[in-house]
Amino acid sequence: MLHVVTADNVGRVRLTLGSVLLWGSLAILGLVALAQLMQTYGIVDLGLSNWRPTLYAYLVFSVCLCVTQVLRRGEHGKRDLFILPPLLFVLSLAIFPLVFGLVLAFSDWNLSSAAGRHFNGLANVRQLLSDVFFWTAMGNMIWYLLAILPEFVIAFGLALMLNAQIRAQKFFRVAFLLPLMLSPVAVSWMIGKSMFVTQPAGPVVSFLQFLGVDRPVFYSNPWAARLMVMLLDAWTFIPFMMIMILAGLQAIPKELHEAARVDGATGWRAFWEVTFPMMISVSVTTLLIRIIFKLKLADLVITLTAGGPGGATDSVTSFIYREYRERSNVGYGTLLAIVYLIVIVIVMTALTKVAEKATRPKT
């Protein structure tokens, strides 16, 4: 924390100027929004075809708000300027859609029809409760989340090997990192389809036939398809976990390993009693972040299986995406998304609580 005491000489002129700017721009914003509302409900025709003018007025207001901070609060205002623009950016882009989403969730609005939005009460909720596909998608998310554990074990193993004194470390690090850089769309086409499905010539197919699997299926069997999604997702994200774990391993002081060695701990024993306990906090962070990314899983499913066969591979996001693409109704999809968000917030809060307990040093 930086503690600097400054003498602020904010004169009356600056104070009034600040007030005028702030309230003036707010008034302009209000007026433009009002005009737009009247236009939308057909009270007067001002030739405003969309809400763009309101957006511009909002931008002007935001700038004035920042300027006013400096004008009225002097040095303290300059400090607020660090936090205010990002805060305004996130608030207006995240909170507004969220509130808007709450309205949408209880509405029926087909974007491709001219009818516009209207409330339909709890009809969406009733539809949700009887929607088998949504609950399948939720169930799938549990399987996808469970797939993180083997991913973590592999990532940990790779990090341990990279941390050992090996030659060509740089080459291996770069090679292991590359899958992370690839776009899920390209991955699902060039790996998921080209390498696996091109019959009879895909390298994986020929390899499996060489091993004795006669006619391998990948996308017609629900479990095989689910496994494929997990595999490709694991392939892209193992490097991510590996790097974070590697950073943790490198932060463990060398003396600790030496001391353990002197005490006679080798191999597994050293790993379980020295390395692993030291890595718990990093592991928990890694796992939490990986869970967050996994909950967003969509691109891969949409391009690889489009949810098939019969919704067996749908993640929640890809299901809502398909739901929107098929009916272009934003109301029901938004309700699903908000339910999903609530579940996520509850689960993540519980997980962070558990994680805090796990990482707290035992006394």
Added chain:
Amino acid sequence: MTTQIFHDSASDRLYRTKFWSGRTAIYIALLIWAFICLFPIFWTATTSFKSAADVMKGNMIPWLEYAPKWLGWKKLGLSPDTIFEYSAARDEFLRRFVNSVVISTTASVLAVALGSIAAYGLSRFEYKFLRFGNSDISFFFLSQLIMPPVVMALPFLALYKELNLLDTKIGLIAIYALSVLPIVVWIMRDQFESIPTELEEAAMVDGLSIWGAFTTIILPIALPGMVAAAILCLVLTWNEYFFATLLTSTVANTLPVMVASKTGSQGIEWWTMAAISFASILPLLFVGILLERFIIKGMAAGAIK
């Protein structure tokens, strides 16, 4: 003829074989994983030079098993014999490519700029907005990370329709910047906290204002961290597909959307597909190979508290 008189004892030799077998096991495992990581990239690159017969026969190694042709790249207008002729496919590809470059770099720069000043403010000053203190604001920024994109997607769709922002670069830039901002704050907060405050104090004694001290003293020190954050953002936004396919249609769509749209259900031209895929991952492959140091640094900063 000299004979060796001194020998390692049996137990020492045992240790040596154990050491070498362990080493070999590690190298074999590393090589297998390197193969798993690199083979798909090799596959994509080589498939773009195959003809239909080569794809069907599963020929893998260029020059040995098949003669590489420019088939896939010709379709894109990027092969040596078509590069100087007019090609609609190439124009289309370049437009998408430029879109991707503009959108992902602008969004990353915006996110890094906003995220850095927020992280700096949070690491240096005590704020009080209404009754929300620093930790609340910090939590607010980071909590955006768990927001699944799908929650924002449909409201944004409706909102952008009203604002006439559908299918514009600005629309995508704003939402991309929003989605990577928490990562920047997360990385940069650690960066700024590791810089001692005495630096600013000295600078301010010498007459710099707080913003002057920030831009001339602190930013250059934190630059590696910012580069790391920017690269992470770039990777995430370059590859983003979900918002891009939902919010754009013809003007502003990016490379992943183009890759995904080049498909019929049957009879895919794998060589064209491979060429587009490879061209779209190539920039990031370069980034990964050349700037690997920064990426690892950025993620490491987040991992260790």
